[in-house]
Amino acid sequence: MGSPLRVWRLSTGLLLVVTVSVFCILVKLGVWQLDRAEQKTAWQATLSARQAASELSFDELLAFDADERLSGYRLSVNATPVNQQILLLDNQVFEGRVGYLAYQVFQISDSDLQDLPWLMVELGFVAANIDRRILPDITPVPLSAIDLNGRVYQKQVNPLSHQLHSEDGNVMRFQNLNLAALAEKIGHPLAPVVLQPDSIPKIALPKPWTPIPLSAQKHQGYALQWFTMAAVFLSLMLWIGWKYLIKATPESTTSNAIDTNNTVKNETKTENE
Secondary structure (H helix, E strand, O other): OOOHHHHHHHHHHHHHHHHHHHHHHHHHHHHHHHHHHHHHHHHHHHHHHHHHOOOEOHHHHHOOOOOOOOOOOEEEEEEEEOOOOEEEEEEEEEOOEEEEEEEEEEEEOOOOOOOOOEEEEEEEEEEOOOOOOOOOOOOOOOOOOEEEEEEEEOOOOOOOOOOOOOEOOOEEEEOOOOHHHHHHHHOOOEEEEEEEEOOEOOEOOOOOOOOOOOOHHHHHHHHHHHHHHHHHHHHHHHHHHHHHHHHOOHHHHHHHHHHHHHHHHHHHHHHHO
16 A cells, blocks of 8 residues: 555646646637637628629539539529429428428520539428328429529538438438439439529428528637636636645645554553553
8 A cells, every 4th residue: 555645646646637638628629619610700701702792604603623612602594494303301490390491403404515414403491291201292393494593502411421311202302412422313413502592483482591500609609618617627626626735735644644653552552561
């Protein structure tokens, strides 16, 4: 068994290591949230600038690099539905209601190129039935050319769940907006974005717009929470350390050990007499 002084030093060192480690982790989490807030602020400024800019043509949109984030650009096209199949993105929430985002695939009308990508067009949000076997009845856009003007977006890929998981039928329900997998499913290339038009003739479904799911203000609030937790934790550990220091200083520990030894000696001496 180690000496009292050695035990005291080991306990103090362990307490110090735990305090510093946890405090640094909490502070780093707060700094990370502040960094995310700065990124969201910059991205919001970019989106605002794109919304104020002139509309792109489909060819201009396709000319961007493959790694370019295209959400927020304005797009103007004349397009015709490829067919009347409705595609439903599952597990969407709008104003507290659970449902789907409905889509239809369009072909750009003023192009003679057969290999030109088709364009996914969002029709809007529709609430789901309590019975998941019953899909919503949505009237598709007629098979005629129409002018579409709106903004484009790209869904961020979720590394934990990005598979299409589609269900075949006149209405295709799928779980993730994986455009590459969807293009393979329908047998034709798709543009890397989805168009959310300002309006579609005879379709008045609501169109949620959340290019930034978590605002910069939210990240700043989370940062404040982490910093507060760090301050409270540090204060608590300092208080615990101070109390422990008073009760277990080497001087008092050594003194207690000496007193104990003296007591044992006195008792032994008395018994011998």
